Amino acid sequence: MEDVSPKTQMAKIRNFEKGFMATHLINIGNKVGVFDKLNEKKEEGATVADLATELGVHEPYLKFWCQTAYHFELLDCDDQGKFKLQPFLDEILGDKTHFRNYMANITMDVDLFGVGFGETHEFFKTGEKYETFAEPEISRIAYETTKNIYLAFLFMIFPKNEYLKELLDKGIKFLDIGCGDGNLIIQLANAFVNSEFVGVNPDVHGVDMAKSTISQLGLEGRVTVDSIGGEKLTYMDEFDMVSMVVTLHEIPPDIRESVVEKAYQALKSGGYLMILDFPYPSSLEDFRNPMYEYGIMDQFYETAIGTVHLNNNEQNELITKVGFKDIQRMPVGKGMFDFITATK
Ligand SMILES: C[S@@+](CC[C@H](N)C(=O)[O-])C[C@H]1O[C@@H](n2cnc3c(N)ncnc32)[C@H](O)[C@@H]1O
Missing domain, CATH: 3.40.50.150 (Vaccinia Virus protein VP39)
Structure with a gap:
């Protein structure tokens, strides 16, 4: 371990927290269809207003989503306010038929593991097991x-x-x-x-x-x-x-x-x-x-x-x-x- 200080340790933990937020942000974006839409419009991009209308989502919320995705460097934005997926993210998060697409893992992280983690801390006391593939x-x-x-x-x-x-x-x-x-x-x-x-x-x-x-x-x-x-x-x-x-x-x-x-x-x-x-x-x-x-x-x-x-x-x-x-x-x-x- 090199140069460990309270500052670097805090930065490490903050980074984990940011990863947690970014993973949820991607999952929400997937559920409301933003990645599909931005993949469809990967050349020209789309404004928040266009995205909100086409996806039928609440524009003020979507604005914060897009700004945060921009912060995480998932999206870029041109001078006309059109958001676009960053290079290669059309493959990794957009086109679900692409061999590199990783969205299924994000879904599993949030919808399966996230839900499981919320409950399984009790099992750490007892060694009890979760039922696999119950549904x-x-x-x-x-x-x-x-x-x-x-x-x-x-x-x-x-x-x-x-x-x-x-x-x-x-x-x-x-x-x-x-x-x-x-x-x-x-x-x-x-x-x-x-x-x-x-x-x-x-x-x-x-x-x-x-x-x-x-x-x-x-x-x-x-x-x-x-x-x-x-x-x-x-x-x-x-x-x-x-x-x-x-x-x-x-x-x-x-x-x-x-x-x-x-x-x-x-x-x-x-x-x-x-x-x-x-x-x-x-x-x-x-x-x-x-x-x-x-x-x-x-x-x-x-x-x-x-x-x-x-x-x-x-x-x-x-x-x-x-x-x-x-x-x-x-x-x-x-x-x-x-x-x-x-x-x-
Ligand atoms: C991570 S999954 C992989 C499934 C599949 N091979 C694939 O690549 O998608 C692990 C699999 O092991 C199976 N499994 C668990 N216990 C097993 C057992 N006793 N005999 C055979 N398969 C078992 C689970 O039901 C599950 O389908």
Whole structure:
């Protein structure tokens, strides 16, 4: 720590407070449609009056919102009073189809974690747990944040692991444990038309969402989903690949080993286990290493749902214990994730 003074410490805390305000400001802007509108008008910009009329919002409030967004350097303004999104924020906060769009995470921060944090301080006294995915809306908000993960498989993981892509191209059976709303297996089914996909997830709302997309896309012949936890699987030597995507950390510690064991049993001999998850520190020192930021944040906001992240050694031990061999690990997305493969 360098030059620590009351002033720098106060500035640090103020900065956290400003981040809190900015996150809420972005969420409010999203809810009233300002980011969509400013993205639509990204070339010419819009005055507060125009925005208020077109969005049907209260102009005096919107004026303060725009001025504050200008303060946070989310917006710029020209000499005619037209506000515009700052460079690249049309992608990050505007166009929701852009792979870089981050609005789903802001929504999850405020609407899920913000609400949860307000209640869970009581759980810190008792160790009680929050019920995960209790309502369809919670599942919808949560899976919106992972909807682009399939792009990491197509453009970061497979190009560096050609053998996986070749197998999928040829035609294999693929099981996704903790399949969320089925997005990964649905997108992979679109990309690899010779392969068959099965997804399982104890979250019934996620499975319902998956079923509806599968039937909309007419993929019933090659993609199926079931609302069971990985610990209840009974497959034996059936699959060529089994994945767990941002799921291993979320499986309750008391059943985690049994899920990995069922994954092992489900695979054919020579089949591949693929795990994508956040790296997590193994020493206190590393809790200040920025490469673990995602894992550290995830552990914090999922504490009261019973999540306990595993570090690299703990993951390796678990995978080896159930019989997997040849564990390989590579960073994905500038270190946001570790991609781990192991063979049966
Ligand atoms: C962060 S979500 C990721 C979901 C999905 N893989 C995605 O990328 O969108 C973690 C998932 O783990 C699932 N999960 C929790 N316990 C599980 C278990 N025992 N077996 C299988 N999945 C489980 C949750 O229901 C949730 O869908």
